[in-house]
Amino acid sequence: MEMASTSATPRELLKEILSELNRGAGIQSSAIVSRDGLLVASVMSEDVDAEAFAAMTATMLGAAETAFSELKKGVAERVIVEGSRAKIVAVGAGKDLILVCMSDPSVQLGLILHQIRRSVEKVKKVFA
Amino acid sequence: MKFPTTIPLLDDMLNGGLKTGSSTLIWCSPFTEGTTLIYQLCASWLSRELPVLYFINTKTPEIVLEDSYQYGWSLSRYREEGLLCFIDSYSAAIGVESKERYVINDPEDQKEIVDVTYNAIRDFRARNCLFVVDSLSTLIDRFGEYVVDLLPELNRSIFLYDLVGVYLFTEWNYDPKLKEKISNICDNLVSIIPVERQVAISDVFTVKRRDGKSVEERIVPFKYVKPGGMRIYVPKILVTGPYNAGKTTVVHALSTRAVSVDRKGTTVALDFGHLEYKGFSADLFGTIGQQRFDPILEQLGGETLGVILVVDSTKPETFSRALEMLRKAKVYGLPLVVFANKQDLPRALPPEEVKERMRLPPEIPVVGTVATEKKNLLNGVETLLSLIFGMGK
Numbered sequence: 001m002e003m004a005s006t007s008a009t010p011r012e013l014l015k016e017i018l019s020e021l022n023r024g025a026g027i028q029s030s031a032i033v034s035r036d037g038l039l040v041a042s043v044m045s046e047d048v049d050a051e052a053f054a055a056m057t058a059t060m061l062g063a064a065e066t067a068f069s070e071l072k073k074g075v076a077e078r079v080i081v082e083g084s085r086a087k088i089v090a091v092g093a094g095k096d097l098i099l100v101c102m103s104d105p106s107v108q109l110g111l112i113l114h115q116i117r118r119s120v121e122k123v124k125k126v127f128a
Numbered sequence: 129m130k131f132p133t134t135i136p137l138l139d140d141m142l143n144g145g146l147k148t149g150s151s152t153l154i155w156c157s158p159f160t161e162g163t164t165l166i167y168q169l170c171a172s173w174l175s176r177e178l179p180v181l182y183f184i185n186t187k188t189p190e191i192v193l194e195d196s197y198q199y200g201w202s203l204s205r206y207r208e209e210g211l212l213c214f215i216d217s218y219s220a221a222i223g224v225e226s227k228e229r230y231v232i233n234d235p236e237d238q239k240e241i242v243d244v245t246y247n248a249i250r251d252f253r254a255r256n257c258l259f260v261v262d263s264l265s266t267l268i269d270r271f272g273e274y275v276v277d278l279l280p281e282l283n284r285s286i287f288l289y290d291l292v293g294v295y296l297f298t299e300w301n302y303d304p305k306l307k308e309k310i311s312n313i314c315d316n317l318v319s320i321i322p323v324e325r326q327v328a329i330s331d332v333f334t335v336k337r338r339d340g341k342s343v344e345e346r347i348v349p350f351k352y353v354k355p356g357g358m359r360i361y362v363p364k365i366l367v368t369g370p371y372n373a374g375k376t377t378v379v380h381a382l383s384t385r386a387v388s389v390d391r392k393g394t395t396v397a398l399d400f401g402h403l404e405y406k407g408f409s410a411d412l413f414g415t416i417g418q419q420r421f422d423p424i425l426e427q428l429g430g431e432t433l434g435v436i437l438v439v440d441s442t443k444p445e446t447f448s449r450a451l452e453m454l455r456k457a458k459v460y461g462l463p464l465v466v467f468a469n470k471q472d473l474p475r476a477l478p479p480e481e482v483k484e485r486m487r488l489p490p491e492i493p494v495v496g497t498v499a500t501e502k503k504n505l506l507n508g509v510e511t512l513l514s515l516i517f518g519m520g521k
Contacts, residue, residue, distance in 0.1 A: 009159050009322060036430030037398075037413060038363050051411050052387050055400040059389070059424060066423040 010126050014041035017122045024115040026107030028086075032123060033057050033098045040097065057100045061090050080109065091116055093123040129256060131292065134172045135165075135358050136407040137348045137517055141335040142316060148256050150339075151283045151293035152316040153264075160320045160331050161352065162296050164199060166260055167192070168357040169294060171201035174211055179257040181248055181291070185217040185235065185266045189228055192262075200355025215248050217241060238271055242278070246285065253289035263296040264310075273306055279313050315340050323347065330363060348517065351409065359409035362433050362516060367399070368425070368453050369438035370446040371417035374469040375399065377499040378438055379414040382509060386412075394418075398428065405506065408513055412436075415457070419449075422456050429457030434464070434516045436508065439486075441468045441476040441496070447486045463515035465508050466494040472501065 018030045022043055029044030037058035042050045061079050068076040078091040083105065089112055090100040099120050103112050132145035139145050146152060146169075156162040170180045184192065192214075193204050206212040210229070219226035221235045230248045232241050249259065261267075267275045279295075286293040297310060311317060317337035323330060334345045351361040367375050376399050380386050383401025399414030413432075415425045435457075439450045454460045468482040477485065479496040488494065493515075495508040 010324070011322065012159055034431065035427060036364075037428050038431055049385070049387075049402075051402070052400045055398055055411075055413060056387070056389070058428070059398045062424050062427040069423075 011041055013126050014123065015043060017119055017126070018043040021101060021115060021119045025111055026104040027101050027112065027115065028103060030099070030101035030119075031057070032093065033100060035062070035092075035096055035098060044102075053100075057088075057090050057098060061092070061098055078113075087112065089113065089116055091120060093120045094127060097123060097127070099123055131173070131176075131178070131256065133169060134407070135168070135360075137346075137360055138318070138333065138335070138358075141343075141346060141348075142318075142338060146258075146292050146294070146316070147339075148290050148292060149287040150316060151286055151295070151314040152318060153295050153297055153310070153314040155311065155317060155319045155336075156296070156298045157319075157321045158298065158300060160322055162298070162320055163195070163262060164352045165320075165358055166262055166294065166296055167196040167199060167201060167203075169258060170212065170260065171196060171199075171203065171357075173258040174203060174206045177211065179252055179255050180206070180212045181215065181252050181257055181259045182212065183215040183217065183245060183259070183261045185221075185270075186263050188219055188222075188224065189214040189216055189226075198354055199352070199357045201357075213248065213252075215245055236270070238274075245282075249285055249289055249291060252291065255290070257291045259286060259291045259293045261293075261295045263298065265296075265298045265300060268302070268306075269300075273303075276306065276310055276313065283314065311336070323349070330361065346518070353409060356404075358407075359404070360407060360517075362408070362410035362513070364432045365403075365410050365412050365434045365436060365512065366429060366432045366457060366459055367412050367414040367436045367438060368450075368457060368459075369417060369467075370440070370443075370449045370453070373417060373438040373440045373446070373450075374467075374499040375414045375417065375438045378436065378467060378469070378497075378505060379412045381499055381502045381505055383412060388414075398424075403509065405509060405513075410509075410513075415453070417453075422453075425453065425457050429459050432457070432459050432462060434512045435459045435462055436465055436467055436512060438467045438469050438499075439482065441470050441479075441482055442473050444477060444482075444485050447482070451486065463512060464492055465512040465515070466492060467497045467499070467505070467508055468494050469497050469499050471496040471503070472498045 021030050031042035032040040033054040037055040039051050039054035064076040064079045081088040087103045093099040129148045130145045132139045154162045173180050196203050214228040215230040216226040216228040217232040217235045220233050230244050232244050319336050320333050323332045330349045332347045332349045334347050349361050353359050369375050379399040379401045382403045384404050386401030388399045401412040403410045468479040479494040483494040493511050497504045
C-alpha cells in the first residue's frame, strides 16, 4: 500500500480525517471500517463498542448491496438510518473500506452527505 | 533466574521470561506504544514483591502512577513502601520539586545522571530488581549518540548486580548506523511495529534477539485494553456452520459481551462478541446459517485468522453444507477447529465419528461440545489459539 506524500502513518492520517469530519456541523462520531467488518480507525466516545459498531456497519451496507444486486438495480451507494436520537450514514470509500458517521437527528441529511463525501475523497487518497 | 513477563506469547518467545542480569530493549516504531508494556512489567514485578527502579525523563513519576492506574495497576502503595523507586530526571527540567528517592537536579548534566543512576543500581543489587529506562530515545535526543556508548558499561553493571534491565526506545528519525548499533547492544530485542494486512492495521510485537542471538521472528498481534494492559489480539475468529447448529449460543457463551441481530431466535445479520481468555482477546464473528444469506457470509469471511465450525452432531445430513460454508467464506486452509455440538442429545454422533463423516484431514481437531452448558468450548478455543499462533512448536 503506497502512501500519499506525507510522513504520518496511514492510521494517524485516517484519524485526523475523522477528527476533521467530527468537527463539522452536528456530526458526533465517525469510523472507517473494512468491508469485511474490521475496525480500521475511529473517533468516537469511549462508551461505544467500536468493534461491534464496525461489524454491524459492514453487515448493514453488505446486506444493502446484496439486496440491490439481487434486484439488478445497480449499486447501493449508501445506507442511511434515521433513529429517534441519531442518524447513521454509511458510504463506501473505495473497494475495501466504508466510512460511517453518526450525527444528531436534527442535522440536515444534505449537509451530512456533503461533509462525508469530502472525507471519502481524502480517505481514498490515503490509500491511492 | 528467569521471571515471566506474564504476557503469554512473549514469555514463550523469550524462553520463559526475562533473566536476571540481562538487558532488554523495547524498540517501538513511531506512533506505537511501549510505555504500557513497561508499566505492565513493573506491575508484575511489584505484585511478586520484587523491587522496581524506574529511571524517568519523559514525564513526572505521578503521571506514571496515574497512567498505570488506568490499566488497573495500583502502584502508589509500592512507592510508599519503597519497593518502587524512581530516578527522577524530569521534575527539575520543568521546575517542579521532586520527592523521589533519587533526584537529578540538573537534567542537562550527564555526569550527575550517570552518578545518581549507578548509586541507585548499587542500592538495589542482588534483589532481581527490574531496572527501567523510560526513555533511551529522550536521552539520545538530549546528549547525542554518546549515550549509546555508555550502555555496554551499564549492561555490565546490570549483569554484575543481578538486575533485570529494560530500555524503552522509540525509533525516530535517527541515523541508520546508530540504529544498527542500538539494536545489537542488548541481550533481548522486542520490537513493536504496526502491520498492515490488506486494509486493517494492527500493532504487533516480535522478538528479534534473544540471549544475544538473532532468532526467527514470530509476529504476534496485540492491543492494550483498560483494565488489563497488553492482550494478544485476534481481530477476527469466524464462527460459522449450518442453520441451527448453535453458533449464536457458542458466540454468547464465549463472550464477555456480545451483540446479535436476530429474529425469533434465528440470526439474520451477525453475532458479534468479545472473548477474553488467559491474556488473549479475540473478536468473534458469528455468521448466518441459512443459505439465502450466503452473500453476507462471503463478505464477512475476509481477514479471518481462525475458524470455529459448529455442527449439530445429531444431523450428519448438514455436514456437507458445513464444508460448503467454509468454501463460501474462503477460509478453507486457515486454522480450523470443528465443534461437534449438541453432544448432550441422545442421537449425537461422537466427535471421532463426526470427523470421519465429514472426511476431515487428520490434523483438524474436532471437539465435542454442549454450547448450552458451555461444555468444552474453552478447550476448543485454546486449541484454535494454539493453531493460530503455532504455540508449543
